[in-house]
Amino acid sequence: MSTVDEAYGQMERCIDGATHSVRFETYILREAGPAERFRDALLRACARGVRVRVLLDAFGSEEVREEFITPLREAGVRLARFNPQRFLRLTFRNHRKLLVVDGESAVVGGFNIGPEYSGDGVSEGWCDTGIFIRGPAALELARSFDVMFSLAPFTPWRLRRFRHRIRRDAAGPHHVAGNGPAEVFTRGPLHPRRLLRRTFFHDLRNASDVAIASAYFLPVSAIRRVLYRVAQAGGRVRILLAGKTDVPLARYAAERFYRRLFSRGIAIHEYRPQILHAKLMIIDNVVYVGSSNLDRRSLQINHELLLRLDWPEIAADARAWFEAALQNSDTVDPQQWRASRTLWQRLRSRIAYHLLGRLDPLLARRGFRSIF
DSSP states (O other): OBOHHHHHHHHHHHHHTOSSEEEEEESOBOSSTHHHHHHHHHHHHHHTTOEEEEEEETTTTTTOOHHHHHHHHHHTOEEEEESOOHHHHTTSOBOOOEEEETTTEEEEESOOBSGGGOSOSSSSSOBOOEEEEESHHHHHHHHHHHHHHHHTTOOHHHHHHHHHHHHHTTOSOOEEOSSSOEEEEEESTTSOOHHHHHHHHHHHHTOSEEEEEESSBOOOHHHHHHHHHHHHTTOEEEEEEESSOSOHHHHHHHHTTHHHHHHTTOEEEEEOSSOBOOEEEEETTEEEEESOOBSHIIIIISBEEEEEEEOHHHHHHHHHHHHHHHTTEEEOOHHHHHHHOOHHHHHHHHHHHIIIIIIHHHHHHHHHHHHO
């Protein structure tokens, strides 16, 4: 697992080493700071004759001006904004973060491209994670990018075509041979959930040690139940959440579950030095890493990308990152937390939960039905 600064450096080196293709996808792109470095690297790749494609989410990157991306277009970059329709972009977003170079190497993580992410996550910059991977998994990630790039206009015709392709290809994870078992999971409103759900729940049901870092924590009841069973069967379950957050409503909603988690023996930690934006799950020797939070929007609405790596060396590295993060976190004491909760705080959590956990998915389902 790398810090954001390390990931940015690796991404820039990958782009500079590209020989025939660069696929770059992000939810948020801010014009200042690292975005300028990436634009320059992409321009250098174009000058070498590399085919470059960039996919930005229309909602997350709506502040990116045409003046900023015009040099890319003029250099030959194919750039698309995902779901540019103003009345739909608020609900349906491409939350994925991905760089694939030559179909051979890739960087996947939870971080966007912006100055607020730059740093080590402790002294400065948001705390986030990413992973660099080579081999066949990178080719599968490249194919995933191509599908999302073709869906970018988000018109009814494109959605119907996307749905037919998903059904035809029996969408879901693809087992990839390489240095270790890897699976690529894609999520979205039209993706089937059964394969990811089955794999994830199988990993959890047989787990003895679970560590989760989640920027926004609003899991569905089925996930909560399987976490409860792990803890009640004698397994260790630790959850690292944001002590500082960029979305206070999400933190209030997550607090609704604290009491239930405590009652099952699950430990909760809150990261303090910087905003926690990580999306990481370690289940024994299996690691899930990517763009997906454990909340309703990631699980049910957004387009997301996850890698599942059944790889002991990566799991050990991820656990080292998690343990280091705990050194900069406060362990929430169940008794003190219960005693400190005011009526207003309980009411606030209930309201936030219903807004994010009930209303948001309901509006998304209705909005999606209106497209077809």
